[in-house]
Amino acid sequence: MKRRHFVAGTGLAAAASATVLPARAQAGSLRIGLLTTLSGPSAGLGRDTVDGFNLGIRHAGGRLGGLATEVISADDQLKPDVGKATAERMVQRDRVDIMTGVVFSNVMLAISDTVLKDRRGVFYLSSNAGPSELAGRDCHPNFFSVSWQNDNTHEAMGEHMTKAGIKRAYLLAPNYPAGKDALTGFKRFFKGEIVAEVYTQIGQTDYAAELAALRAARPEATYFFYPGGMGIAFVRQYTAAGLAQQVPVFGPSFSLDQTILPAIGDAALGLYASTFWSEKLENPANAKFVADFEAAHNRIPSPYAAQAYDAAQLIDAALKQAGGIADKAKFRNALRAANFSSVRGPFRFNANHFPIQNYYLTQIQKDARGRLVNELRGVIFSSHADAYSGQCRMKP
Secondary structure (H helix, E strand, O other): OOEEEEEOOOOOEEEOOOOOOOOOOOOOEEEEEEEEOOOOOOHHHHHHHHHHHHHHHHHOOOOHHHOEEEEEEEEOOOOHHHHHHHHHHHHHHOOOOEEEOOOOHHHHHHHHHHHHOOOOOOEEEEOOOOOHHHHOOOOOOOEEEOOOOOOHHHHHHHHHHHHOOOOEEEEEEEOOHHHHHHHHHHHHHOOOEEEEEEEEOOOOOOOHHHHHHHHHHOOOEEEEOOOOHHHHHHHHHHHHOOOOOOOOEEEEHHHOOOOOHHHHHHHHOOOEEEEOOOOOOOOHHHHHHHHHHHHHHOOOOOHHHHHHHHHHHHHHHHHHHHOOOOOHHHHHHHHHHOOOOOOOOOEEEOOOOOEEEEEEEEEEEEOOOOOEEEEEEEEEEEEEOOOOHHHOOOOO
């Protein structure tokens, strides 16, 4: 396994050896394991996660909660077994205090027991993956989602498409936990007919067969969830097949965000997406985040960067409120309070430690520099909670 240790506040990285890390130099320190997808077609998602998290540390003065902060970064390769083995090393050998960064829910479910059942009381703050299991029956006092529950963004588009008068929809998603949650969420609020519900191989980038079947089914609209390279391939092929003019296509922000839009190009113009955050959302925290991210990386941030940035900001605020992380109960209560300025605006935790937040409709347009962006078109849900919190039996 190749790992990199990010020195907080510098943005520099150096290759780490496979030897056991030395003991903490001081009691007032913090060690974070950032496990994410850094290779393959979805590497851009992990790249934005790392860059967003590091910017959050920089905005905290390079020391989260005033503590000397070390971030250990590793690639899960989008493989649950690799993620589980790496999480074990981070928790048991590197003795991290907090873990974050996992993008894909199949990896998240593979590592959750390793992280959350460690006797030291390691915390997991999810900057992306929000599987229904961890929102409901498997909720845990030390698990917090700083993103959403997987169903939520898709629920919002189901609501929008129903209100838009669409009666017959064709659904596609990858065959893994977040794909199943995505279409479950969409169907919860879409009141029309589901013409077909198609699950494809995760990582698939050739959709010729699926598009032929879609054309033959003659739906009124298409809803798809394909993050990373999957989304680039799907939208390009959908447009090239001439379907965009025949069957309008809708997606969540993760299928039409800044990890995808530059590669799709004008084929994405005019498409609608549902989201909890946009680069165009107007609030002071978001304005600073977007400007500083662009200045540092010469690209517009994606939701993955925004979520990771918020995770770092939440950790910083909770550590300050709790006076560190030594008192686990105090730190947990500080996390629950969520006393930080989120880039998405209104944000609070439900009893299951998943967010209650707004969801918006965006449309892909070009900004003054000719770049594709998610322009806000309205609010779909205000203060929206997930459907699984009632199944959570977590003690207060």
